[in-house]
Amino acid sequence: MLMLELFFIGICLFINALLAGSEAAFIAVSKSSLKALIRQGNEKAKLLLEMRENPERTLSVMQIGISFVGAFAAAIGGAGAGEKIAPWLVHHFGLKETSAELLSILLVVLPLTFASVVLGELVPKTLALRRSLSFSFVAAPWINFASRILYPTVILLEWTTKQIIALFPKKHTAPEDQEISSLDLENLISPLNKQYMVNLVKIEKTSVAEIMVKWDSVVSVNIADPIENVAITVISSGHTRLPILKDEEVIGILNSKEFFAFQKSGNSNWPSLARPIVAMQESVPILTALRILQEKHTHMGIIYLGTAKKGIVTMEAIFEEIIGDIYDEDDDGAIQKILSSRRHFK
Template structure:
């Protein structure tokens, strides 16, 4: 049991190191420079790590090598001590064959787990959220670099010496692209630069980080008399409300349209419901934005699998880009507006 615990810890550490490596490589240097100029200390940390890739990668590689060797040693020792004798007695194998088979039984699953859970999964996730993962890694990577200074410095020196035999050759297009990235960020105003930074950020931000949990969502249960619906509409103060039937979202009601419809004396309000747009929690914000644009909708119901978990609105997505947007409901004004529409 102790061996299994140690191997799981080693897998976790390997995943941490692998994700940090990928996240740092995926970062955009012009973006980091722009953030650093704004006084972002974390961006400066990441920029320092990116400016000396030989040292950063040496630190990560030392960790990955040590963790991998330790996990293999523990797994091999456990196989030889516990599994080999059992195979020897149960299947009447020779000691050498039992030891070889025991090691294979342990090493093959361990290799699979290391590749999938220690490398592929963390690296893929790091690519999706490179800034977030790299920010979490910056401090401890710098600390590890100092602690492992002798061996890291040796590897850094060796790498630089060997790499110098292969001088970098950048195409004119690549150099122009770098210059353009930097000049664009430096030429715009601080407010517009912040918009650009926000756009870069939300490219790898999921709906899960901005949606309103279902427990906080006001909704209408159908069918209900129009007067009961009116009470919910006015008390909520929202311009759009999900409509449920048998716990299933069947439409979205525009409350201003509803009150205008009610004022005309009609009562069959269900016909006002608009089609439901759905997104998964794991979807990217920009994916949801494009979906809402395509469907010409302002609200989507958020699901985790088949379970509804909340809502996301066009306004919430825009706020991630340009900051807070004033809403009539922020100070309770919308309730007054809705009431006046009803009673005027």
Template structure:
């Protein structure tokens, strides 16, 4: 009777551990973060445990293995002491055969109870309410990890070393979790993310300004003519053309600062030209402009220049129209 009570307690502990293990894997990180932000300390603690999965899973596995082995040992010992003599006398068989029969009689129902009540039922319930089971288990998981820290450290180290032997890939659960995190975003933020995906597949030629529409400066222009064109266009940056070749980019802010020096050689202000092929994808173009620390690039098709692309234009593909201080023509009105 005492052995049966111990086995039932072991099955109960095994059920808790198995359910917690499933909940640990199945919990939504996005939902846990939301709970933690709302002041749920258990959710915050569970998030910390999830940052080191090897340690937490080691605690659970130690518990499951120990409880299973203990239940089997108690069941085997109970079978040998209680059932073996009875079966030997009842069937008139040798003691060794009686031991095997008694162990079989104990192991079969114990295995059934262990699989159904110790594994399947708690794991199914944990899948249905993963966050509830996960946060409920956080405190004792945390303290268990501290108590058996030396053993866990060895298991954690061993696991990490073995895992390093395998290539790292994104798992389906990670992808599902990222999808769940997207569900918690506002419609605007979702749109930004979708636009980021879109620009990875959109080419420069889809949004660039055709060359025939580009306002540009000529090297033969006087400083007064340059000033008038800058004011009329309202642009911050303009290409500089010598005959038919783009030789630089002029920043209008630098130009107006230069005017205060009373010097006339405005071409000394020109910045180097950056080129992008019209079939470059926008995300790659954005990275290229960042690397070159440039805001504008001349677009070409391997034969000739076809237009210009700006960093602002790419950003507008992600977040929508960007208001520019010069869009309302205030500068033009003040200086005209």
């Protein structure tokens, strides 16, 4: 008989855990996340949104279930205490019947309350909050079914709740469809977008020195070079922008597209194409460098340590830190292969 009572109490705790978890998950899911899922064609989100639109009814069903199983478990535990534990205390410890009954109830109620709070409330609610959408999708059909079975009682509780709530002043808050919680973000943002966000956080503390092309590897042109030599350098480099040097000092940036258009028109004074340089120290954070390049409307910055040239940084390099490698048409060295074959046939 004792094992049967413990079995029923365990069943009650299990049902209580499901209802408590469903309640926490239901409250955690916002309408904005559900509407987003509906736009993506998620059918389960439609039912959950309907229930979310009328929270009084849904919460009434859950509270009826929680109250019922709690009362049932308490009744079983109380009956067992009165029938088995109290006589045992009287017989073995010589307690008075009244004292034995009180102590027997405490011996049952305290462990039952502890188990109910931990296993029936805290654990399921914590787990449900971690996976609010998944938990809600599983629970929604059952809660909806129960609301139909308990319709008269649910309607009464819903009406009473709304009447009492109406007595309190309304709090003006931002529309819920403009709000989104961290739990919603976790469920709505794809793994790739999450990685982008992580990368953005990382580069806030990363300096351009960590992503720059060191000056030893930079291809540049000299202001004294004839236009034919510059054309060869530009083509062989495969780069869109090259620093222009004068006595080892960077005086400008050459855009290859502008250069070839200029050359085709028959002009030879190519230094006139030099664009202003954007100089920055190597300690500058990447995001700051990005803002500087945006403000100056340029794609390349010259990196210095004091007055010494250290390298260059480009918009492409910064973007790659955020979204990953960007394939360049010349990454396979096609231009070098073409130039090499031409020299071979000559």
